[in-house]
Each structure stands twice: as structure tokens, then as C-alpha cells.
Amino acid sequence: MATTSPPADTRPTSVSSVVGSSMKGLDQASIMGMELMAAVVVWAGIGWLVDGWLGTTPWALVIGALIGNAAGLYLVFLRGNQMEGYRDLPKAKDLVQAARDRQIHGR
Template sequence: MAGFGNALRLSSEFIAGVAVGAGLGWFIDRMAGTSPWGLIIFLLLGFGAGVLNVLRSAGQIAEFGAKPPAGGKGSDRK
């Protein structure tokens, strides 16, 4: 059951990123009259943000600014 909850959380984070991007793009198109370019650009940005959020939540990539573990690659120990 924990795996199902994790999958639901990850999928909702991805869908939220895409939906927010599409909503912002639609709003900008309405205000600026640039249809459909704002929607296309922000939909792609939302897709990228959704993928990035899923990868962060799944632990596949480190948080920005996180320090690497001590003694790993690049260490000056001999």
C-alpha cells in the first residue's frame, strides 16, 4: 500500500506542474493577446518543472546546494 501512495504522490506532483504551467500560459495569452505562444511555452516549462519535482521526490537527483557526502569522489584523502 505504501508503493501506491508514493505513486499517487509522484503523479499528482507531475500533473500539478503541468496544470500550473498551462494555467499561467493561458492567463498570459489572455492578458497579452499572444495566443497560443504563452500557453505553449508555459506548458513546456510546467512539464519540465513537473519532471524535476518527480525526480527530486523520488531521490534521483540532489537538492540544489546540497553538499556531497564526505569521503566521496573528489576527496583529497589518500
């Protein structure tokens, strides 16, 4: 009994290609989470050291954690834009110049 394989266009995609594409997304998500966590830990640590130096417990620690959170979220934002390909969008100054050109030339 000979078995025939389905035509090439109806074959399911290979497991390795499906797993590879989902692992790439998982890799990016885990990197984003680690960047956020590292930024908070580093800046909170800096705040803790400043608290020990100045004796202002816990204010520098809190401020450091807030700065770390903001920095981490900014890094997540940048990584998300890279994943979506937004870095290829025109810069704001180019958009402003195009708007000025339209206004001057009446287009």
C-alpha cells in the same frame, strides 16, 4: 482434533503488513503523478492567462506547459530520490574536496 500452527519463522507474513508495504509504494507513485499533473496544469494556466493579457495565443500557453512539464519531472525526480534514500549521499562539493585532498596528498 487439535491443530498445530507452524513454527514462527515459517508462518506467512500477515496480510496487513504485505498490503501496507505495497500501499505505501502506491501512495508515493500517485503523489508523484499528481505533482506532475498539477505542475503542468498550473503553468499552462499561467501561460493561458499571459496569452489573454498579451494576445499572443497560443505561445505563452505552450511555453507554460513546457515549464510545467519540466517542473513536474523535477518534482518526480526529487520524490524518487527521497524514496531511494539518495539524499544521504555526499554532496558534490564534498566529493570535489575529497578528490582535491587525494590529489594533494597523493592517496
